[in-house]
Amino acid sequence: MPFIPNLSLKEEMLKEIGLKDIEELFSDIPEEVRIKDLDLPEPLSEEEVVKRLREIARKNRPFPDLLSFLGGGVKPHYVPSAVKHIISRSEFYTSYTPYQPEASQGYLQAMFEYQSVISELTGMDISNCSLYDMSTSLGEAVRMGYRINRRKKVLIPRSISWERKSTLKNYIKGLPVDLVEIEYDRESGKLNLEDLEDKIDGDTMCLYIENPNFFGIFEEDVDEISSIVHDRGSILIVGVDLLSLALVKPPGEYGADIVISEGRTYGTPMNMGGSSLGIFACRKEYLRNIPGRIIGLTHDLDGNRAFCMTLQTREQHIRREKATSNICTNEALNALALLVYLSILGSEGLVKIAKKNLENARLLHDRLVSLPWFKPRFKGSFFNEFVLESTQDVFYMNRELLKRNIMGGLPLEISFPELKNCLLFGITEVYDDKDVDMLIRSIKEVYHV
Amino acid sequence: MYRFASFDEPLLNKLPQRKTKISTQSPHIPEKLRRSSPPKIPNLEEQQVVRHFFRLSQMNYGIENGTYPLGSCTMKYNPKVCEDVAGWREFTDIHPYQDESTFQGTLQILYELEELLKKITGMDAFTFQPSAGAHGEFLGMLLVRAYHELRGEDRNEIIIPDTAHGTNPASAKMAGFEVIEIPSNSEGTVDLEALEKVLSDRTAAFMLTNPNTLGIFEDRILDIERMVHNAGALLYYDGANLNAILGIARPGDMGFDIVHLNLHKTFATPHGGGGPGSGPVGVKKLLEDFLPVPRIRKKGDRYILDYDLPHTVGKIRDFYGNIEVCIKAYVYLLMMGRRIRDVAEISVLNSNYMKEKLKRSGFFDFPHRDLKKHEFVMSCQRLKEEKGLRALDIAKRLLDYGLYPPTIYFPLIVKEAIMIEPTETETKEDLDRYVDALISIAEEDPDIVRSSPTKTPVKRIDEAYAVRNEILTWKDI
Secondary structure (H helix, E strand, O other), X not given: OOOOHHHHHHHHHHHHOOOOOHHHHHOOOOHHHEOOOOOOOOOOOHHHHHHHHHHHHOOEOOOOOOEEOEOOOOOOOOOOHHHHHHHOOHHHHOOOOOOOHHHOHHHHHHHHHHHHHHXXXXXXXXXXXXXXXXXXXXXXXXXXXXHHHOOOEEEEEOOOOHHHHHHHHHHOOOOOOEEEEEOEOOOOOOEOHHHHHHHOOOOEEEEEEEEOOOOOEOOOOHHHXXXXXXXXXOEEEEEEOHHHHHOEOOHHHHOOOEEEEEOOOOOOOOHHHOOOOEEEEEOHHHHHHOOOOOEEEEEEOOOXXXXXXXXXXXXXXXXXXXXXXXXXOOOHHHHHHHHHHHHHHHHHHHHHHHHHHHHHHHHHHHHHHOOOOEEEOOOOOEOOEEEEEEOOOHHHHHHHHHHXXXXXXXXXXXXXXXXXXXXXXXXXXXXXXXXHHHHHHHHHHHOOO | OOOOOOOOOOOHHHOOOOOOOOOOOOOOOOHHHEOOOOOOOOOOOHHHHHHHHHHHHHOOOOOOOOOOOEOOOOOOOOOHHHHHHHOXXXXXXXXXXXXXXXXXXXXXXXXXXXXXXXXXXXXXXXXXXXXXXXXXXXXXXXXXXXXXXXXOOOOOEEEEEOOOOOHHHHHHHHOOOEEEEEOEOOOOOEOHHHHHHHOOOOEEEEEEEOOOOOOOOOOOHHHXXXXXXXXXXXXXXXXXXXXXXXXXXXXXXXOOOEEEOOOOOOOOOOOOOOOOOOOOEEEOHHHHOOOOOOEEEXXXXXXXXXXXXXXXXXXOOOOOOOHHHHHHHHHHHHHHHHHHHHHHHHHHHHHHHHHHHHHHHXXXXXXXXXXXXXXXXXXXXHHHHHHOOOXXXXXXXXXXXXXXXXXXXXXXXXXXXXXXXXOOOOOHHHHHHXXXXXXXXXXXXXXXXXXXXXXXXXXXXXXXXXXXXXXOOHHHO
């Protein structure tokens, strides 16, 4: 029997501990709640399971068989083979949370390095060892904001994904705070600073911005935004794309107090959106308010360098309902994958890839707007996603493209009714001219040109 | 004799780097936003990186190194085929916003996994969106809140036994509830009188782990169910210990309204050193319409994502959950099928076998009811009084025997607690070796035990120094 070695020793072991029947071990479970007839299938062998899964897998169309130009935060990036090999070391992936630091020095050192790399990229003092994903990182960031200044008004851009907004609403259900949305500038796609000035006040806990934002546009006026926020004594939370930070000023340099990000696809595949990796970094003065695990450097009895989980009195296993968060299991292996990914690229590789993303996005943008059916929707400059407005019904176009094994841009009007027939396109370093050609050719086909 | 590999492995930024000339300037970045110098991520060759992390891996203990009997963590063997299948590109290279017709395979897996979990737990519907157990608890608490709110009831209290995992009260608090803790009785189960006293029209839910964290089955569960429901409250099941009753009893039949499971415990997906996990939440019909969107449904032979749910709480994260973990659990369950009952039987047998052998040794005390389920808690309070050996010392000494220590100092109601969960995947020889090691440690010179571990890459660690000095990145050194 696979995975249950003692099944054949049942009688022998029962006898050794003075029992006659396995039933005796379950005598305290009331008859009324016992399963009378277990309705589950017969077990399959490994070979049979693999065969069945092969059939199921055939019903999926992965990238690039299905060539996706979807924006919205998730895009395919190349993951060097070494990353998968390292995170497949079973000493890493079959271990538990490092509660016994002497037997977990390897993982602990890696997580200390992860914290260091995140802090380098974001320009923040400290980072935790991960949260679930970027949206839950936002939820935790705002909860931390409340612990810090107890203010009641939370400002967020209207232009964030509906899923992130909904997650945030749930994360603050238990707090006496209100969400207020700041408009985006209809021309540039950037945050509307006048609306920000109107809505921010002395009871504002924080402002959250994304840079680049959900429309792919860079928030250029971060220095101004930062002064507006800090003049009111509020907290600035910035959500970033990690890759863009190879070229973009780190939020720490423009006064961000908390920085969050998403690690998914940097070292791990898209996986239909999960698993994910919530990145969370902040200024050191908030250290004791941080959610999640933190690794610190220390020494052992002999004075040798050592690592351990630290400041655990913030955490649920010690503080229970007074903890800064309920999080226990996080996304450790994905944090390791990101660290290995960044180590293999180095700053050199990262800068190169970021530039390739910028170039490919311009190539795709220019080729699309050269067609008669598209024009840019916003004036602001963009990273690797952008919004185009179409003269045509974009749902029809996407349906037709799908028949040609292409996913077109993400229609925005479902979340933003004013952006009718607008599509959010995304592209990365893994695409080449041929891929863009294929999209352009297919669109022309749709419109019989 | 056992020894850990040990390296003086430098931090990544101290490895010899190649010289580079990098310009971060790009005309496509607005001038005000340009990064003046590249981020300080070391530039290394692939083989340096691989060697670095290979060495780090060798200074880490996983389930494949040996027995890992962490109580309440269900550290069982993770079958390799599950890893392989979840890694196929048909599953990994899927964009969450692709048209649903292009990931019918993954939707089928999620749909069928939901059906299997419904049968195993007796619940009516599952969502896979929670990323871990605590995330599932938080969702559970949001469901409790939404349910009472819709009925116009103002219920703000969650009752929790003193043996509960720390995540229970933390999750309840995060969802805005007040937490009321009740004591356990001498049997190690819920004190029904104490429960009766705190139940009221303010009670929103009672959170319970069954078997509980002492490894004891709450045999008065049907009385508890009646009391909680009579008070108009909901009953929540923490599924951390489901392994003990797989195929034997179902939380749904015990009257639980909400359960969360841990796929990375009970269903053999790896813990990853702290994630990614998956904490599916199952509910009875009365709560189905409150679940997060989308729900996965079957229409004819197509699977669809349904966003039209009248009372949905919305989202608790992006997209659909930690999908690759769900795929691994699905593969495991297809291989186990009806044999999950053997999982429960042998995990409980292994636990009682170890308990009985340790009891006979006479060194340890076993409070509460004698019959345990998949885990048991013993106290080394006498060894502390007689030889000055604390649970911590015994745990550290186990490392020198090449064994991973059990959970210690939990649950809080047992002095010098040692909590052992062997799982069904260990051999009898593994169990005997572990028992022998614990007995041998109890007999050893206490000075040797107190100065352990010595065969690990580092000796006992000064955790207070880490707290005081706050060295949290390589910049702080």
